[in-house]
């Protein structure tokens with residue numbers, strides 16, 4: 146099938162999938178090669194997550210990554226896809242101050258990357274910015290529950306909204322985000338029962354990470370689900386590969402082969 150014939154995933158597709166009870170698959174991607182693999186493998190949505198700050202740049206949190214760096218990763222991902230919907234995270238500090246700043250950041254992402262939508266974290270506090278961005282014609286995905294850009298406020302990556310007051314605020318925030326025009330909401334690390342109640346109360350899809358099976362879709366960080374990091378093992382994570390061991394083994398073998406002069410052999414030279 147040629148690129149022109151591929152049926153592209155849009156925000157509308159996700160709405161239709163929710164209505165039909167069809168689950169949505171989403172993964173992070175940060176570069177051309179993995180984006181191409183994931184797109185070909187049939188993923189619906191690729192998130193150029195600000196988790197790039199952790200897994201690509203080696204920072205401890207998502208706070209340091211810049212808009213320029215997110216734009217670079219998003220440009221690489223967009224070049225690799227034919228079918229997926231691409232969502233790009235607005236990084237910390239590029240939307241929290243006011244709606245004008247938020248809109249300017251979102252416009253840069255859309256104009257400079259070719260991505261299809263942006264994601265930002267928070268509830269009531271960012272609703273004015275969401276309205277402003279949506280009004281400019283840019284699709285917005287929300288993100289509630291554990292919001293890693295606020296790690297210094299929370300102080301921990303533990304499960305959020307276990308207490309009644311925080312759960313109530315999350316439910317209200319989810320409705321506010323829907324009213325403001327979000328096309329979907331990520332629910333991160335909250336109890337499954339709460340995620341179920343939120344998902345049932347909304348017309349737009351929820352995409353869970355550590356939020357249980359009742360969300361309308363699921364997202365994982367690619368390095369986690371492919372087992373590239375072997376020291377990150379939260380309960381919610383299912384590892385679909387053990388690339389840490391496979392890559393380590395392959396590189397160890399290559400080192401041995403070079404040292405022993407086994408590589409390259411007669412057939413591997415000109």
Ligand code: KIV
Pocket residue numbers: 173192193194195196197234331333354364366
């Ligand atoms: O940046 C990211 O990878 C995310 C996911 C955890 C949802 O926001």
